[in-house]
Amino acid sequence: MLSLRAFSRSIPRVSRSVARTSLRPAVLPKSIAQPWKQASKPIYASFSTSSAFREPAAEGDIELLAKLDEEVKHEKASGAEDAKEQKTSIDYTLKAGEWEVKDVAGEQEVVLTKKFGNEKIRVTFTVADINNLSEDPMDDLHDDALSDEADFQQSSRDVESEDDILPPTFPARLSIAIEKANSGALLIQAVIQDGDLQVEEISHFKEAEIAYSQTAEKDWTRQSLYAGPPAENLDPELLAFWGRYLEERGLNVEFQTMVTDYIAYKEQKEYVSWLENVRKFIAA
Structure with a gap:
């Protein structure tokens, strides 16, 4: 599946040409001074002490650096x-x-926590979900490219600008742990898509730590215990009450919109940081 970034760039727009000017360092001439005669004013700086004369590992590095610079500027x-x-x-x-x-730069996972009465609520989601689109936008673009002139004109009337083209949504998965002292914890697996919060699984653990611990031991214990039936097998009325249960704890429509926005916002920030770090590595 394509990312939202790939989709946005697949929409026709004014092309941005890459400046291909030669960035190859000039080759410095050898010193013409005689070995037994020291010049009073050296013309060139020492090769060994100046980073300006560092040779790239390969010729393609310079074009790659130029493209990375362009990408950073474009994204910002x-x-x-x-x-x-x-x-x-x-x-x-x-x-x-x-x-x-809890949002650590460079990490994919985001953790939200709050207190609700005698409960501790912990919601976890990841920016990796943004790559899981519900459809492939290239399919529609391919069909448009093969359509005849009449279809193209009709499409032009239907879509007046790029802003009218909405990117497909991605499923944002939530891991929701609700803990009560001396009563263990619930672990609710849910997914947000198309403005709807869908509960997929509801589990109860007598030890609250099992619900959210990331250690291999706790993960094995979690998988070995009975997790409850798939939510789709529950009575529809019972499932509706679970939706209300989560909504009363703040996982309402506004929260769901915030999560998808947060994923897009953080992914963009991490992408720019990744570009900058990669560029620094290539240039080192």
């Missing part, structure tokens, strides 16, 4: 306004819901 310029709006909306929802956030 095109995503700045969206990122600002997303951050404002995300912060508002988190504050209103009294959520505390």
Whole structure:
């Protein structure tokens, strides 16, 4: 599946040409001074002490660096306004819901925690979900390319601008642990897609740590215990009450929108950081 970034770039737009100007370092001439005669004013700096004369590992490195520079500038310029709006909306929802956030730069997972009465609630999601689109946008683009002129004109009337083309949504998976002192914890696996929170599995563990611990031992214990039936096998009315149960704990429509926005926001930030780190490595 393509990422949202790949989809956005597949939409026709004004092409951005890559400057292919020669960036290869000039070859310095050898010193013309006689070995027994020292020049009073050396013309060239020492090769061994100046990083400006460091040779690249391969010729392709220079073009790769130029492309990475272009990509960083493009991502920062095109995503700045969206990122600002997303951050404002995300912060508002988190504050209103009294959520505390654990978001470590460079890591894919985000953890939200809060207290609700005598409960401790822990919600975990990952930016990796943004790569799991519900459909392949290239299918529609391919069909459009093969359509005749009449279909193309009709399509042009239906879609007036790029802003009218909405990217397909991705399923955002949530791991929800609800803990009570001396009563263990519930572990609810759910997924957000198309503005709907769908419960997939509900498990109860007598030891609360089993519900959210990431150690191999706890993970093995978690998988060996009975996890409950698939939610789709539950009575529809009972499943509806589970939806209300989560909504009353702050996992409402606004929260669901915030999660998908957060995933997109963090993935974009991590992508730019990745580009910059890779560029520094190539240039070192």
